[in-house]
Every structure is written in structure tokens, then in C-alpha cells.
Amino acid sequence: MTISDSLTIHQLPGAPLGATVTMPSYTTDPSKLNEEDFAKLKKGLLTYSVLVVPNQADLPPESQYALTVRFDPSTSTQYGHDEKIFHSSLSVLAKDGKCVPRRPEVMMVGNGTFPAGHEGMKEFTLLHPSQSVFHKKTLTDEEIAQHHTRFYRWHIDAALYEFSPPVVTTLLGVIVPPKSEKQVITYEDSDERLEVSTGATAFASGKTAFDLLSDEDKQFALNTTVVYAPHPYIFIHEAKATSDGLTMVSEGKEMSLDELPKWEESKIKKLPMVWTNPITGNPHLQFHSCCVYKLVDNKTGKTIADLEKAREICHRLIRPAISPKYVYAHAWNKGDLCIFHNRGVIHSVTGEMPAEEKRLMHQCNVASGEDPI
Structure with missing residues (x-):
């Protein structure tokens, strides 16, 4: 060469x-x-x-x-x-x-x-x-x-x-x-x-993950905020993952929020489900579904607060990729x-x-x- x-x-x-x-x-x-x-x-x-x-x-x-x-x-x-x-x-x-x-x-x-x-x-x-x-x-x-x-x-x-x-x-x-x-x-x-x-x-x-979504799921992802648990890696430390490593199995083993190390509401991460590539402009489906806590509809404010449901949605969206x-x-x-x-x-x-x-x-x-x- x-x-x-x-x-x-x-x-x-x-x-x-x-x-x-x-x-x-x-x-x-x-x-x-x-x-x-x-x-x-x-x-x-x-x-x-x-x-x-x-x-x-x-x-x-x-x-x-x-x-x-x-x-x-x-x-x-x-x-x-x-x-x-x-x-x-x-x-x-x-x-x-x-x-x-x-x-x-x-x-x-x-x-x-x-x-x-x-x-x-x-x-x-x-x-x-x-x-x-x-x-x-x-x-x-x-x-x-x-x-x-x-x-x-x-x-x-x-x-x-x-x-x-x-x-x-x-x-x-x-x-x-x-x-x-x-x-x-x-x-x-x-x-x-x-x-x-x-x-x-x-x-x-x-990008591939987003491209593989249905039109309906693309609109859902574009209008959803992912709310992560405070100190998420401690929050899930007793839980176990799915066999594909994409998310956690919901068995009620997560640490309660009042048992976590000291945390502040203002420091909780609330990030878009879709991130924009600054050079290509392409939308990327980007989230850490092991650490997800809630999903929020940006238009209506409706919250999916059931942890198992939020995990199931994230898993379904990202699995094809x-x-x-x-x-x-x-x-x-x-x-x-x-x-x-x-x-x-x-x-x-x-x-x-x-x-x-x-x-x-x-x-x-x-x-x-x-x-x-």
C-alpha cells in the first residue's frame, strides 16, 4: 500500500x-x-x-x-x-x-x-x-x-x-x-x-435502525423523549438482561429511587429517541434500552411510565437493526x-x-x- x-x-x-x-x-x-x-x-x-x-x-x-x-x-x-x-x-x-x-x-x-x-x-x-x-x-x-x-x-x-x-x-x-x-x-x-x-x-x-422502522414507528420515534433512570447502572444492578443484550428483563428487581445514591431531578437525562447526524442530516435511532425508565410523547405529554412496557417498545424498535x-x-x-x-x-x-x-x-x-x- x-x-x-x-x-x-x-x-x-x-x-x-x-x-x-x-x-x-x-x-x-x-x-x-x-x-x-x-x-x-x-x-x-x-x-x-x-x-x-x-x-x-x-x-x-x-x-x-x-x-x-x-x-x-x-x-x-x-x-x-x-x-x-x-x-x-x-x-x-x-x-x-x-x-x-x-x-x-x-x-x-x-x-x-x-x-x-x-x-x-x-x-x-x-x-x-x-x-x-x-x-x-x-x-x-x-x-x-x-x-x-x-x-x-x-x-x-x-x-x-x-x-x-x-x-x-x-x-x-x-x-x-x-x-x-x-x-x-x-x-x-x-x-x-x-x-x-x-x-x-x-x-x-x-441510521439503519431508523430506516427499518415503519412509517408509523418513525413518527413515534421522532416525537418521543427517552427518560433515563437516575444513576441507571445502579438502578438496574440486580436485574438481568435479555438474551440478545438489548434490554433488561422486568422482574421488579430494580432499585427503588429512594435507595439510590443521592440524585437530583435536574440531572436526570431526558434525550430524544432520534438523534440527527450533524454532517449527513440523517436521523439515527439512538437510545440505551437497558437504562430506559420512561417514554414521553413530545406532542401530548403522555407518558409511558410502566417500565416493562417502555422496555418492550424500545426492544421492538431496535431489534431488527x-x-x-x-x-x-x-x-x-x-x-x-x-x-x-x-x-x-x-x-x-x-x-x-x-x-x-x-x-x-x-x-x-x-x-x-x-x-x-
Whole structure:
């Protein structure tokens, strides 16, 4: 491949979304792109939703942070979540990662025990998220032996309380399982199957999700506000997810609002169900249905306050978009940097990993200064 004097972007062949990036000759660090090439990168991201920049294994956390915040002029210096709440033992996110000490907006996620020295850390252990602790109906030992896996939890990266959802997430593959390791996702409500590499990150387009709606459902979505629970990841910490990872099973296990950590009505997130892509103008169906609390009709003010009903509606609307033909499951190479439009896609971890399997990723997202519209 010839290295150009300027950045180039190529759509992934045969994939429902995504593109690859070839860096220009003047830098290997995407945070140091000139203004022209960065504008091209940003336009490519908002067009293709996921960009893959290979050969970034040595990208330092400082550069990953600088690149991430460059996409959003309104961005704060706040990691996408309140760190105290994120790491609360009551949160479903509690074990999801550890911060790089000198750049805490960069989170280390993965699987296995790593020796002292990585990014100034003492010896540390990461645990790959597993359906075995999060889903209501888990895979059997026999299914795991047959290399089955699940979408763990479809989501957007966002606190969904107090802080505005990040515009962009960057995810760097530092240590990854061999691409030759394959697992399969089966769909309980159909005969569909999706083969993925172990530890693949799955992406589904909010634009595709909107386009697949009926005309009636499009009008419903365009005129609906999603109200999220205060401290939503604590609110749902005793609940279990559906087998497709799209939402939670309603069994009355949610924490009552008066038992949650202190919260304020003004900090509850009330976001449109449809977000507009600022470059293409396309509507994207974007919500985190695991954390939904209520749905509100913008025209009439009518509220769907029944949690089970609100979840059922969200599940029905988004489910078609995670069918195999619409999912891009990124099979990681060491050094891949995935940049994804967190306001244009939902994504999910996949993969069943034994304790001895090593996986180490650097993830960065930073709360925006503005809510999506």
C-alpha cells in the first residue's frame, strides 16, 4: 500500500458500515493530523460511523485522549461517567475497567492478569464481561463448549445522568486474541446466526435502525423523549438482561429511587429517541434500552411510565437493526484503533474467554458539553 501525503478513507467491502483509514506520510499519530486531514477524518466518521486505523499499538494514552476530544469542541474534561459512581460496587459497570493513572479518561478493559509496568500500573487484573453474570437465561456449559457466545450488552457509552453523552469513543487493541478463534452468536427469536472472532466488538447503525422502522414507528420515534433512570447502572444492578443484550428483563428487581445514591431531578437525562447526524442530516435511532425508565410523547405529554412496557417498545424498535446482515463485528488485530460515532451507533462486547486468555484494550470517551438533538 502506498502511503499518501494526505489521509485516505476506504469503505469496508461487504460490511454494513465502517471504513479503514490510511494515515498520511507526515505522521503516524492520528491526534497530530493537520486541520485538512482531521476534517476528512471527522467527515469519514460521521459518514461511515466506525473507522479503523491500523498499526497504532504504540499510541500513548495522551494521544488517544487528544484525538478523542478533538472531535467535539464542546467537550469537557470529564470521563463519560462519574468515576465514583462508575466504580461503585452496586453498578453493573463496576468491574468494567481501570483508569490509566496519568490520563484517567483512558480506561483499560479486557481480560487476564497483567504484570506491573503497563502505563505506570502495579499488577492488575481485568475481567471480560460475560453473559453468565448479566443475562437472565445464560449459555449452558455445552453451548460454550460448542463455541457459542452472546451480545453482552448493546449500548451507547454514556452516564445517562448529569453528563452529556460523548460524541466519540476510541478503542485501541493492545493485546487481542487470535483472529482465527471463532465463536457464534445465535438468535433465540429466529434461526439467524452470526460468526465472530473471539472478543469482537459488534456495531449496529442507528441510521439503519431508523430506516427499518415503519412509517408509523418513525413518527413515534421522532416525537418521543427517552427518560433515563437516575444513576441507571445502579438502578438496574440486580436485574438481568435479555438474551440478545438489548434490554433488561422486568422482574421488579430494580432499585427503588429512594435507595439510590443521592440524585437530583435536574440531572436526570431526558434525550430524544432520534438523534440527527450533524454532517449527513440523517436521523439515527439512538437510545440505551437497558437504562430506559420512561417514554414521553413530545406532542401530548403522555407518558409511558410502566417500565416493562417502555422496555418492550424500545426492544421492538431496535431489534431488527441487530440482525446479522446489519451488524459489523470488528475482528481485532493488535494495534487496531477503532474510532466510532457514539451518537450514531450502538455497540456490544462479544466473546466467552477463560481466565488465562489475554485481552487488553484502551478505551476513551469524554462527556460532551451538549446533549444530542
